[in-house]
Amino acid sequence: MTDSSASTTLSASTHKSSLRAGAGAIAAIARNAFREAVRDRVLYNLVLFVLLLIGSAIFLGELSAGQEVKITIDLGLSAMLLFGAFIAIFVGVGLVYKEIERRTLYAILSKPIGRGQFLLGKYLGLCLTLLINVAIMGIGVSVALIYLHRGWDPLVVKIWPAILLIYFELMILTGVALLFSSFSSPALSALLTFFVFIIGHFSDDLNALAKSSGSAAARALFRALYYLLPNLTHYSVITPTAHGIAPDAGAVGLAAAYALVYSAVLLAAATLIFGRRNFK
Numbered sequence: 001m002t003d004s005s006a007s008t009t010l011s012a013s014t015h016k017s018s019l020r021a022g023a024g025a026i027a028a029i030a031r032n033a034f035r036e037a038v039r040d041r042v043l044y045n046l047v048l049f050v051l052l053l054i055g056s057a058i059f060l061g062e063l064s065a066g067q068e069v070k071i072t073i074d075l076g077l078s079a080m081l082l083f084g085a086f087i088a089i090f091v092g093v094g095l096v097y098k099e100i101e102r103r104t105l106y107a108i109l110s111k112p113i114g115r116g117q118f119l120l121g122k123y124l125g126l127c128l129t130l131l132i133n134v135a136i137m138g139i140g141v142s143v144a145l146i147y148l149h150r151g152w153d154p155l156v157v158k159i160w161p162a163i164l165l166i167y168f169e170l171m172i173l174t175g176v177a178l179l180f181s182s183f184s185s186p187a188l189s190a191l192l193t194f195f196v197f198i199i200g201h202f203s204d205d206l207n208a209l210a211k212s213s214g215s216a217a218a219r220a221l222f223r224a225l226y227y228l229l230p231n232l233t234h235y236s237v238i239t240p241t242a243h244g245i246a247p248d249a250g251a252v253g254l255a256a257a258y259a260l261v262y263s264a265v266l267l268a269a270a271t272l273i274f275g276r277r278n279f280k
Helices: 002-039 041-063 068-092 094-101 104-109 115-149 155-181 186-200 203-212 216-228 238-242 249-275
Strands: none
Touching (some): 002 115, 068 094, 068 238, 094 155, 094 186, 115 155, 155 238, 155 249, 186 203, 203 216
């Protein structure tokens, strides 16, 4: 009994050490991915451009009587989504390719790091980068609203659920970019991810086409696209937010759960494909 207990304790201790080592490896890869993204000047330029765009929204809004707040929110959140998507796509598709091109991937995989851990670390690093950029852009929109109101504006609180939904959408888009980059070139990966981004905002139209199409093959195709591609319409709340209608907590919670589950599926698929690639 004593030997058995000692063996069980040793096994549990070894398992915990292995988990800690794996978590440490993922964290190290995520930090490295974050540093690389921050060193990329395009991120600073994008944030600066968005802040300038928000300034332009204030200027344009002041030219249209009574519409300055609506225009500022609409233009600010739209810019946040578009430039966040730009980062997710064009930085995301290079996460794996850069490591292969610089041949640093071989050194990384020669260590006790699984390919799934490598992809998860890269994904988390870019998600952290996007979180900081979205937060900066959100603060910029909030400051613009306070300036327009000449003081505290209750709409400042209402825009943050929409900002959170934009971030969840970017999480999904990052996963899509990482999936395509696990087996394709950066140019093709960027193109495919962009198509998913566009089609994802027309999921309801795909469902309508699947129901109304006269061809069985077309119905099957549209239905497959509807169920396989991410439904990004859950995150399209920019227009209601601009009119002062914030998404409720339940909708945000469901959208968050959908983003986490879909991202997990994307990472699992990317790991399966990436694990079968031969880098020798």
